[in-house]
Amino acid sequence: MELHIVIEGRKDLAGQVYRQLSDAIRSGRLADGQQLPPSRLLAEQLGLSRKTVSEAYSRLTLDQLVVGRVGAGSFVQAPAAPRRGSLAPAVHSGLASADIVRKWDSMATPLRHPLPEGRSRYEFIGGCATPGHFPMDEWRRCVTHALRQDPALRGRYSEAEGLPVLREAIARHIAFARGVACTPVNVVVTNGAQQALDLLGRVLLEPGCAVAVEDPGYPAARGLFASQGAQVVGIPLDAEGMLVERIPDGTRLIYVTPAHQFPLGIPMSVARRRALLARARDIGAIIVEDDYDSEFRYEGRPADSLQSMDKHGIVVFVGTFSKVMLPELRLGYMVLPDALLNAVLTVKHLTDWHTGTMNQHALAKFIGDGHLQKHIRRCHGIYALRRERLQALFATLLAPWFELVPAEAGFHLAALCKREVDIDLLIRLARRADVGLYSLANFYADQPPQQGLFLGYGAIDTLDIEPALTRVRDILVEMD
The missing domain is CATH 3.90.1150.10 (Aspartate Aminotransferase, domain 1)
Known part of the structure; x- marks a missing residue:
């Protein structure tokens, strides 16, 4: 692979090479520690003398942008990047979308993990x-298994809803662990639970419509729905969970964490769950049940999921493997009522086609072999x-x-x-x-x-x- 440098004319040749390499290093296009081509090879590629390229390399070394290692070659030594947040982001005053960019710049992200x-x-x-404590050897074997799957389909796009083998594994797992009533047809694999929320917002919400969330609650859900133009209404809690009677008429979507309320941790009582289902049906709202970490239960009898209590197809059950496995896998899922399935799959297809199939195959094997439990x-x-x-x-x-x-x-x-x-x-x-x-x-x-x-x-x-x-x-x- 050739290093991208453009030589124009026959003047200041060493300066042209120096400036383009310096700009590439300072902008980050050439990464810290990346090896540069030997001066002889780069000279041949550019049609220049080796002396010209060596002069440019020498100037970069003096600027401490390149370091030479005896017997190894020349390597990029990028200047230290400013710490995130140390500089205020600049928005060009003539940018037509400047106000929108500033809105995103000012949005709080309290759950963003530190570097x-x-x-x-x-x-x-x-x-x-x-x-x-993650069983890396078992996961490695599952990834190796994934590499051997579907060689005939390699290089092609996959189903928006996810691989059938993983959807079947998820349906069995949540039926066993959470009592969720579903078939694999209603399971959609997502890039974490956050994508599930984004897809639901795109399907169900329009600018100005009301979304009810717990207050206190999950800031990333509140911020996401607000970014989609919704009027987000915080509903207070008591010892039994969300105060259902405070949900306003006209609410389109109700977001709750009933098994382990985020962040207080209280479970929603059975009576309050029934009241929530009745209120949602009365006003025509969809309930999003975020079951983010309830696999870990230490006392008391597990309560039924809202989805298993739903008789009218108004609950979407959202889950994630980020909490029980590794967040960097970015694997989540949702169980959809029939009425929402096709619309959500259309949006999923338009926004990212499908979730990566290699990890899907590996996760299906991981669940099927009992490693997850x-x-x-x-x-x-x-x-x-x-x-x-x-x-x-x-x-x-x-x-x-x-x-x-x-x-x-x-x-x-x-x-x-x-x-x-x-x-x-x-x-x-x-x-x-x-x-x-x-x-x-x-x-x-x-x-x-x-x-x-x-x-x-x-x-x-x-x-x-x-x-x-x-x-x-x-x-x-x-x-x-």
């Missing part, structure tokens, strides 16, 4: 699974120990300041303040002590926020919980 250099030693970030059981034991440790320490070490909200499932907990605490200051001081804490206030929109902490325990080892919370206790004592 590795921004993470603390002790991280209580939510939604992050434990990668060290084994992995869930293994992680369940690990998370149960971490949850117990958090509960014990918040009942003793941090009891003067916080009280945990009871939760039966998932791998995060919410801690509410029992007395006045400057949460923002606590988070800043904890970060200096290498402890990553997160505020509950980030999840409120229309309702007055309760002061407290959102504590994910997927990314922190069990043995690290006590030293981390001891540091938090010491900070709180200093703040008092």
